[in-house]
Amino acid sequence: MPADTRPVPEMQYATLEQQGETAQFGIWVFLTQETIFFGALIFTYFLYRITYPHEFAAAAKDAVLWCGSLNFVILVTSSLTMVLSINAAAQDARPNRMVRWLIVTVVLGFLFLIVKGYEYYLDFQDRVVPVLDFVAKPGEGSAGELFWVFYWVATGLHAIHLTIGIGLVLYMLLWRIRRGEITPAYYAPLEVVGIYWSFVDTVWLFLYPCIYLVGRS
Amino acid sequence: MSTTTFEGVPTVGPSAAIEPSFLTSENTIGSWLFTRDHKRIALLFFASITFYFFVGGAAATLMRLNLATPEGLLQPAVYNRMFTMHGIIMVWFFLIPSIPTTFGNFFIPMMIGARDLAFPRVNLLSWYVFNLSGLVVLFSLVMGGADTGWTFYVPLSTVYANGYVLAAALAVFINGFSSIMTALNFVVTIHRMRAPGMTWMRLPLFVWAIYAVSVVMLTATPVLAMDTFLLAVERFIGIGLFDIQHGADAILWQHMFWFYSHPAVYIMILPSMGVASEIIPVFARRPIFGYAGMTIALMSIAILSFFVWAHHMFVAGISIYSGVFFSLMTFFVAVPSAIKVFNWTVSLHKGRISFDAPMLYALGFVLLFTLGGVTGLMLATLAVDVDLHGTYFVVAHFHYIMVGATVSAFFGALHYWWPKMTGRLYPEMWARSAAILMYVGFNLTFFPQFVLGYLGMPRRSYTYPPEWQSWNVLSSAGASILAIAYLLPLLYLGWSIFWGRKAGPNPWRATGLEWATPSPPPTHNFEETPVVSLGPYSYDPEDDTFIDQEGVSHAR
Amino acid sequence: MTMGPEVDARRASALPFVIAWIVILLTAGISAWTAFLGLGIWAPVIQFGIALFQTALLFVLFMRLKGAPSLKWVFAVSGFFWLMFLYGLSMTDYSNRQSWPPAQASTRSQLQVDQDHR
Numbered sequence: 001m002p003a004d005t006r007p008v009p010e011m012q013y014a015t016l017e018q019q020g021e022t023a024q025f026g027i028w029v030f031l032t033q034e035t036i037f038f039g040a041l042i043f044t045y046f047l048y049r050i051t052y053p054h055e056f057a058a059a060a061k062d063a064v065l066w067c068g069s070l071n072f073v074i075l076v077t078s079s080l081t082m083v084l085s086i087n088a089a090a091q092d093a094r095p096n097r098m099v100r101w102l103i104v105t106v107v108l109g110f111l112f113l114i115v116k117g118y119e120y121y122l123d124f125q126d127r128v129v130p131v132l133d134f135v136a137k138p139g140e141g142s143a144g145e146l147f148w149v150f151y152w153v154a155t156g157l158h159a160i161h162l163t164i165g166i167g168l169v170l171y172m173l174l175w176r177i178r179r180g181e182i183t184p185a186y187y188a189p190l191e192v193v194g195i196y197w198s199f200v201d202t203v204w205l206f207l208y209p210c211i212y213l214v215g216r217s
Numbered sequence: 218m219s220t221t222t223f224e225g226v227p228t229v230g231p232s233a234a235i236e237p238s239f240l241t242s243e244n245t246i247g248s249w250l251f252t253r254d255h256k257r258i259a260l261l262f263f264a265s266i267t268f269y270f271f272v273g274g275a276a277a278t279l280m281r282l283n284l285a286t287p288e289g290l291l292q293p294a295v296y297n298r299m300f301t302m303h304g305i306i307m308v309w310f311f312l313i314p315s316i317p318t319t320f321g322n323f324f325i326p327m328m329i330g331a332r333d334l335a336f337p338r339v340n341l342l343s344w345y346v347f348n349l350s351g352l353v354v355l356f357s358l359v360m361g362g363a364d365t366g367w368t369f370y371v372p373l374s375t376v377y378a379n380g381y382v383l384a385a386a387l388a389v390f391i392n393g394f395s396s397i398m399t400a401l402n403f404v405v406t407i408h409r410m411r412a413p414g415m416t417w418m419r420l421p422l423f424v425w426a427i428y429a430v431s432v433v434m435l436t437a438t439p440v441l442a443m444d445t446f447l448l449a450v451e452r453f454i455g456i457g458l459f460d461i462q463h464g465a466d467a468i469l470w471q472h473m474f475w476f477y478s479h480p481a482v483y484i485m486i487l488p489s490m491g492v493a494s495e496i497i498p499v500f501a502r503r504p505i506f507g508y509a510g511m512t513i514a515l516m517s518i519a520i521l522s523f524f525v526w527a528h529h530m531f532v533a534g535i536s537i538y539s540g541v542f543f544s545l546m547t548f549f550v551a552v553p554s555a556i557k558v559f560n561w562t563v564s565l566h567k568g569r570i571s572f573d574a575p576m577l578y579a580l581g582f583v584l585l586f587t588l589g590g591v592t593g594l595m596l597a598t599l600a601v602d603v604d605l606h607g608t609y610f611v612v613a614h615f616h617y618i619m620v621g622a623t624v625s626a627f628f629g630a631l632h633y634w635w636p637k638m639t640g641r642l643y644p645e646m647w648a649r650s651a652a653i654l655m656y657v658g659f660n661l662t663f664f665p666q667f668v669l670g671y672l673g674m675p676r677r678s679y680t681y682p683p684e685w686q687s688w689n690v691l692s693s694a695g696a697s698i699l700a701i702a703y704l705l706p707l708l709y710l711g712w713s714i715f716w717g718r719k720a721g722p723n724p725w726r727a728t729g730l731e732w733a734t735p736s737p738p739p740t741h742n743f744e745e746t747p748v749v750s751l752g753p754y755s756y757d758p759e760d761d762t763f764i765d766q767e768g769v770s771h772a773r
Numbered sequence: 774m775t776m777g778p779e780v781d782a783r784r785a786s787a788l789p790f791v792i793a794w795i796v797i798l799l800t801a802g803i804s805a806w807t808a809f810l811g812l813g814i815w816a817p818v819i820q821f822g823i824a825l826f827q828t829a830l831l832f833v834l835f836m837r838l839k840g841a842p843s844l845k846w847v848f849a850v851s852g853f854f855w856l857m858f859l860y861g862l863s864m865t866d867y868s869n870r871q872s873w874p875p876a877q878a879s880t881r882s883q884l885q886v887d888q889d890h891r
Contacts, residue, residue, distance in 0.1 A: 021409070037442055052464060
């Protein structure tokens with residue numbers, strides 16, 4: 001499909017611009033509820049950390065700082081590559097640059113999951129897995145296990161959201177872009193995926209100090 | 218429905234259909250199950266919630282049969298499962314979706330002059346997710362049901378309960394996504410898809426109400442989602458964030474639950490308020506009194522509803538100062554509701570009132586809502602709540618609102634919009650009789666429960682001291698009348714689909730944009746996008762004329 | 774808004790985003806460093822403040838809120854705003870409830886914890 005052939009807006013939209021703007025508005029409305037979803041989880045963390053600061057500090061010593069920090073770098077970089085791919089979608093007549101940055105984004109996403117998987121393996125070795133293999137460390141008391149329940153629930157939910165994001169990017173690459181539907185004339189679906197992706201990154205911005213920066217002094 | 222029944226153009230009215238109606242344009246099952254048409258999706262939801270209404274109603278029937286005598290009918294453990302499943306199914310599978318997914322889906326695009334919602338496929342997905350959650354809850358029910366009460370308090374639900382709590386909690390979790398998708402669609406549509414000239418202050422109040430409801434759904438449901446998710450985790454693995462053995466707080470579960478569930482009760486009432494604001498002007502032939510005040514009241518109720526949740530927890534063990542704060546805020550949230558009741562009442566003044574079935578339901582709504590609301594204020598009073606919490610007074614209070622008010626408004630909307638949706642008129646005398654029967658049956662069922670609560674009868678109990686039997690018998694008798702009043706519309710509305718008189722585009726002579734289309738409407742709603750120049754409700758009772766929102770005057 | 778970096782995808786260069794990326798990484802490094810300084814209660818305050826700042830950068834630049842219609846800003850912010858209701862109003866209970874925190878949890882001995890896990 002030539003790059004200047006504009007797709008037809010859906011029946012309920014007057015113009016393609018309205019459709020694209022509305023799609024972006026829609027994802028922001030969706031993110032409102034995602035913020036509250038994760039924020040509610042972090043509220044439980046907030047309550048228990050201010051109630052049991054010493055126990056949390058003792059329990060969090062086993063959090064693998066290098067994994068968390070490496071994943072931080074990976075995820076923020078993937079937000080950058082996602083943005084660069086959208087710029088390319090908007091500016092380039094041909095999809096090559098966009099596709100390259102999207103592939104890098106997907107690779108970084110998978111890299112995050114691999115590092116996270118390895119970190120989970122290390123967590124098993126440190127025996128911080130509630131129910132399956134948990135040993136309370138000195139000074140942790142019984143409240144310290146709350147930290148680790150939070151850790152597994154929060155990172156698990158985050159990983160699920162990231163996997164969905166990877167799926168969306170792959171859908172863009174293998175379906176929409178391959179059929180030539182993402183062009184400078186209309187790239188709103190990619191922007192929507194990009195906004196979702198950066199939000200998954202935002203969640204990690206908060207999980208990082210929650211999990212990895214506790215009790216290090 | 219075969220094509221021969223609805224074929225062709227409505228016989229009455231000036232606007233002949235250029236395309237076939239949405240009901241008959243395609244007739245395959247696939248065209249219904251994979252539709253993107255908001256009107257068809259509304260009918261799909263209608264079928265689903267009606268089904269769950271009767272499932273929840275069956276549980277209620279068993280409960281009232283059991284409570285007709287102190288000896289009861291059911292085993293205590295079974296009774297516990299009955300009231301739990303009744304609550305879960307009625308709240309999440311009937312009341313919360315009721316008006317938004319049926320009349321909201323059908324009429325929001327039409328009222329704002331759009332051809333569909335912003336995201337039609339998300340709308341269809343919402344229905345499928347709803348039914349998925351329904352399958353999970355039916356699984357829980359069929360396997361014996363949960364027995365924790367619809368409020369799932371921990372540690373009963375996580376540690377000690379014997380029923381199918383995990384399935385029930387997961388059903389609620391999945392159901393939340395359906396709510397969120399619907400709400401997102403409405404918020405985006407109302408912001409961005411209004412026809413030219415349809416400014417915010419020209420929107421019908423039903424649209425404002427659905428907007429307010431959608432904001433509440435969007436911001437409250439994620440907290441419930443997290444709460445039920447954490448509940449499921451703790452139930453499944455045996456340790457979690459509410460585990461008192463590890464120093465966690467069981468009451469934290471309640472805080473997060475009620476942070477959603479109190480706004481949820483406003484999710485259940487706000488659309489009904491929108492319906493009342495639509496029906497009353499039409500049948501009093503007068504504009505609603507205080508349109509701007511009504512919109513402010515709707516948005517105030519939506520916001521304030523987030524500040525009152527711990528009034529469900531006054532005796533749960535929260536700090537007394539916290540209780541004082543939440544009690545005060547609960548008094549505040551009653552104010553905009555009261556303003557609305559005053560405005561509905563004043564809207565009748567000097568009107569040209571006719572008592573068609575929709576109006577009977579709407580007036581019943583106002584009266585029952587007032588009684589329920591006033592008793593809510595009683596419960597908001599800390600000292601009084603200490604005695605009334607956990608009694609039938611609370612049960613009566615919330616049934617007055619959720620059943621008396623919301624279900625009345627639902628039936629009012631059903632009758633009001635029936636001609637538009639189906640192109641048929643229902644038999645009016647049957648409908649008025651059913652409305653009156655419902656009002657009588659409802660009051661007979663639930664007013665005795667106020668008395669029982671005052672006398673001290675606890676809720677969620679399969680038995681009671683024999684001296685309270687007469688009140689319980691009255692309540693159960695009322696319930697049987699109520700059941701008839703609910704079944705009657707099924708019969709005569711079903712009859713009307715095949716043999717009812719055909720309806721024109723505007724049988725009620727109403728001003729909204731939805732009445733400017735044929736009955737039933739074509740798939741794309743409007744041939745040309747309407748251009749709006751007026752607000753809603755431009756009725757003149759003096760000479761019984763009205764002006765529709767496009768500025769066209771209509772004589773007697 | 775005509776000041777500040779261009780974020781519209783049709784005209785934006787990579788530079789403002791790369792700079793923002795560097796800033797986020799640097800501030801994350803600072804955040805991690807504060808964890809080792811023994812700042813007590815101030816460490817999480819600084820760290821979450823930095824997280825909020827990083828979120829603002831992501832929202833405004835990467836997610837292109839800059840120059841967007843104010844309605845998007847409203848929804849972007851309202852999630853955080855609504856959380857204030859949950860946090861703040863819940864703390865009206867926890868901050869002065871007599872039975873919170875439960876006294877025994879943090880002082881239980883390791884032995885007792887081990888026994889519970891058997």
